[in-house]
Amino acid sequence: MARFSLGCYGVSVREAWRSDEPLCLGGFSQGESLLELFLSYLEEREESHSNDVDHQTLSKVENYTLDGSCVSGIVEVGDYGFTANLIDVNRRRMSYERKTVDAELLPYYFLAYLPSEEKRGVFILQRSSRRGIRTRFLGAFEEYFRSVCPSYRIGINPFVSERLLDEYLKGGRLTKIRFLKFGLPTDFADAYESEGFEEMKGNAEFILSPERGAGFPLMNRIRDIALGKRDIGAMYELVGEEHDNVKVEIDLGGNLRTIDLSDTMKMRSYIDISEEVRLESSGHPKFSSIDRISRDLLQELLIEIHQGNEDAG
Amino acid sequence: MRFIKEMRMLAKINVWKIVSDHFETMRLYPKGGRNVCDYLIFGVVPLVVGYLLINRFGPLTEGVSDIIATSMSIFVALLLNLILLTYNITRHPPSSMSERKMKRRERYLREIFSNIAFAILVALTIIALVLVFRIANGMIRPQSGLFFGFVAYSLGTMFFLTILMLLKRVYILLGKEEFAPSR
Numbered sequence: 001m002a003r004f005s006l007g008c009y010g011v012s013v014r015e016a017w018r019s020d021e022p023l024c025l026g027g028f029s030q031g032e033s034l035l036e037l038f039l040s041y042l043e044e045r046e047e048s049h050s051n052d053v054d055h056q057t058l059s060k061v062e063n064y065t066l067d068g069s070c071v072s073g074i075v076e077v078g079d080y081g082f083t084a085n086l087i088d089v090n091r092r093r094m095s096y097e098r099k100t101v102d103a104e105l106l107p108y109y110f111l112a113y114l115p116s117e118e119k120r121g122v123f124i125l126q127r128s129s130r131r132g133i134r135t136r137f138l139g140a141f142e143e144y145f146r147s148v149c150p151s152y153r154i155g156i157n158p159f160v161s162e163r164l165l166d167e168y169l170k171g172g173r174l175t176k177i178r179f180l181k182f183g184l185p186t187d188f189a190d191a192y193e194s195e196g197f198e199e200m201k202g203n204a205e206f207i208l209s210p211e212r213g214a215g216f217p218l219m220n221r222i223r224d225i226a227l228g229k230r231d232i233g234a235m236y237e238l239v240g241e242e243h244d245n246v247k248v249e250i251d252l253g254g255n256l257r258t259i260d261l262s263d264t265m266k267m268r269s270y271i272d273i274s275e276e277v278r279l280e281s282s283g284h285p286k287f288s289s290i291d292r293i294s295r296d297l298l299q300e301l302l303i304e305i306h307q308g309n310e311d312a313g
Numbered sequence: 314m315r316f317i318k319e320m321r322m323l324a325k326i327n328v329w330k331i332v333s334d335h336f337e338t339m340r341l342y343p344k345g346g347r348n349v350c351d352y353l354i355f356g357v358v359p360l361v362v363g364y365l366l367i368n369r370f371g372p373l374t375e376g377v378s379d380i381i382a383t384s385m386s387i388f389v390a391l392l393l394n395l396i397l398l399t400y401n402i403t404r405h406p407p408s409s410m411s412e413r414k415m416k417r418r419e420r421y422l423r424e425i426f427s428n429i430a431f432a433i434l435v436a437l438t439i440i441a442l443v444l445v446f447r448i449a450n451g452m453i454r455p456q457s458g459l460f461f462g463f464v465a466y467s468l469g470t471m472f473f474l475t476i477l478m479l480l481k482r483v484y485i486l487l488g489k490e491e492f493a494p495s496r
Binding site: 187189190191192193 | 348421
């Protein structure tokens with residue numbers, strides 16, 4: 001059965017070549033707001049299929065609706081460049097032989113919250129099984145933005161919220177903590193001292209495997225580090241010396257996921273909505289259902305964003 | 314043939330293996346290459362220090378040679394004790410240790426043995442040198458005091474650096490063994 005989830009991304013705009021505070025999402029680039037730019041982008045994509053030859057991706061916006069600062073809709077995205085045999089599972093016969101120029105367009109839900117008076121917006125994108133549209137849809141929007149507003153740069157990054165993190169860590173079992181040192185010690189005495197290091201591709205890695213049941217307090221520590229409430233040094237306390245990087249492996253229902261604690265923005269966390277979303281007869285999520293779930297999620301994220309702004313202020 | 318026979322007679326006092334094994338312990342880990350810095354530290358620095366000390370304090374004197382001989386003698390005795398201590402450690406490996414860790418430990422202990430033996434050898438050489446100087450003083454040219462002083466100071470510096478290296482290794486060894494305080 002296909003699994004559906006939602007990926008959340010924060011979006012901000014800054015002046016190019018400067019790393020100041022982000023700008024308000026409205027009123028830059030000849031008075032246009034980011035929402036208006038995004039609507040222009042959607043308009044272009046709705047007229048005809050867009051072919052990204054470099055990534056061999058075809059896409060088209062099917063529909064979208066605007067509701068204040070929020071726009072949601074469906075975009076069809078598909079890859080091409082490879083062949084496949086499509087088999088009828090009942091008759092066990094080939095029903096179609098896919099060619100390299102055939103693109104399988106699948107519908108994906110998207111929601112964009114881009115208030116002009118705020119400095120941060122939110123994108124929520126549907127994922128189906130392990131496939132998403134972050135690169136194929138938002139990546140293309142980033143390029144569009146750069147071409148229209150060369151004096152500004154847009155940043156779209158995974159949104160690490162407490163709820164997302166709890167979803168990620170909930171039910172997960174900590175299997176390994178890997179402490180990495182880049183480069184092996186050249187003195188054998190130093191290498192002997194760091195017993196447990198395994199030489200892997202020129203780097204030294206010390207692996208800690210917590211016992212079953214001992215992972216819970218460590219998960220709290222990992223959670224705090226991922227949210228920026230504690231420094232990564234809190235992990236070094238476990239082994240008594242600093243390292244260059246720490247990665248943790250978590251078993252989530254048989255799937256091993258690795259979190260790089262030095263760069264939690266790379267952590268991918270998706271809200272699984274497979275149980276609550278209603279499906280069409282086509283097997284894809286019903287728009288009204290996924291739209292409602294996404295808007296509820298957006299409200300939760302906005303509370304966290306505003307809370308974060310208050311704490312920073 | 315006679316030369317070979319003579320060399321065999323010297324086999325019992327042939328300490329070349331101690332020297333070569335000691336310098337083998339300085340190979341880079343894990344690939345085994347050589348580090349230019351080691352040549353500088355253990356080769357060039359002693360020569361430079363020896364030269365500077367001769368320049369500053371002049372040739373070796375009887376008083377200084379007595380101090381050097383006494384301190385080196387004490388060090389030899391202490392290092393012999395250290396060899397016995399290290400040997401004792403080899404006889405009592407930690408109870409739960411994988412074969413791979415056991416081999417690393419054995420290698421590490423062998424290297425420490427080599428370093429201690431080399432340090433003793435250097436100390437004995439210094440003692441022999443200053444004894445020769447002391448006994449033969451008056452029968453040799455005054456400039457020889459410069460030569461003996463330079464060699465003694467250089468070997469003394471090399472000895473000091475070797476002791477530093479040994480100190481670090483023994484510290485790590487004792488820290489890893491079971492009876493050491495835990496982290």
